Amino acid sequence: MDKIMQLLKTASDRVDRIAMWMSILYAFLVTVIVLGSVFLRMAGRAPSWSEEFARWLLIGIAFVSSSIALKRGGHIGITVLVKSIPYTPLVKLIIQISNILVLIFLLYVLWFGIDAAIKAVDQTGDIIPVSVIYVKLQIPLGVLMMIVHVLYYIAGVFTSDDPKKFLLSQ
Structure with missing residues (x-):
């Protein structure tokens, strides 16, 4: 069980690092595109694609960064009851049960996120003539990252003496 726990911890840490770098890249690109577009608009030369591309990047930030919040316990949760009860x-x-319910929800979102992405293959952006599948794939990507963290938390509750360390929210 220790090998599985170590493997899940390593996977969770690596996925967290990848999500962090992706979020930083997306945020940097959004900043550059929006600021560049503002300055170009003042000069009368605003690109037509900047708003749509920035929106696509913001969608990526939302779904990829949600896995970072999950890893760090930043999602909203009601932990007062669990923290007030002494360990039993x-x-x-x-x-x-809470972790398993979250996993079931994430699997549900993964299924329908992949379905939505596949259905968007022939759909393109209003201005950018690129398939919207790349935008819609941000949903299952972020969910897969969260699933890795939740699996680590589920295994952690089994193996740890202090299961409160594996709450999804702090």
Whole structure:
């Protein structure tokens, strides 16, 4: 079990690092595109594609960065009950049920996110003549990153003496 836990921890840490760099890149590109577009608009030469491309990058930021928030316990959660109860097997069960329910929800979103992306293959942007599948694939990408973290948390609750370390929100 220790090897599986170490493998999941390594995968979770690497996915977190990749998501961080992707979010930084997306945020940098949005900043450059929007500022460049503002200055070019003042000069009367604003590109028509900048608004649409910035919107696509913001969608990527939302879904990829959500995995960063999940890893760091930044999502909204009600942990007052679990934190107020001293450690008992009931606390471990509550945390595990919560993590499994989140995993089921993420699998549901993954399924329909992939379905939405596949259906968007022939659809292009209003201004940018590129398939919207690349934008819609941000949904399953962010969800897959979150699934890696949740699997690590589920395994952590089984192996840890302190399951409260594996709450999805702090």
